[in-house]
Amino acid sequence: MFKSTTLSLSAVLLVFASNFGYAEEMKGMGNMNMQQDMGSESMQVHKGHGVANKINGAAGKVNISHEAIDSMKWPKMTMDFTVQNKADLAAIKPGMAVDFEITKQGKGYRISHIAPAKE
Ligand SMILES: [Cu+2]
Known part of the structure; x- marks a missing residue:
């Protein structure tokens, strides 16, 4: 009786251990996919911080x-950036x-959002 309890306990532990290993593996794969997405530039948003030097609201x-x-x-x-929403520049x-977000569009990068830094 004691022996079989010990056995089933180790079986349970084994299942736990392998589930844990599986979860870790999945997490690793998730990171890998994220890096691949970054490389393939699909609507990835990058956060930036810097100081605005010149602003051309009309353009x-x-x-x-940065x-x-x-x-x-x-x-x-x-560097110069084109801003997707010109109205954002009214506050700059x-x-x-400034805090801003960049997305790649075609061959270049655009600021998809920019606002005065919150600090
Ligand atoms: Cu730059």
Whole structure:
């Protein structure tokens, strides 16, 4: 009786252990898929932070000195962006810290959303 209890207990533990291993494996695969999606650029949103230098509201352009954007492997740099929604730029003034989101569209990147930084 004792022996069979021990046996079934180890059977249960074995099932637990293998379920755990399976879950870990699935988690790893999830990460892998995420990285593949990043590479295939499908509507991936990247969050950035920086300082707006020049704003051209009429053209929907903004020059930003941004921090590194790890999700795109971009180092920090100063560059021009086209903004998807020009109205976002009404709230941005030169020298202002900004939070923004970038999505890849065609060959280039666009800011899909930009707003004054909340800090
Ligand atoms: Cu850049």
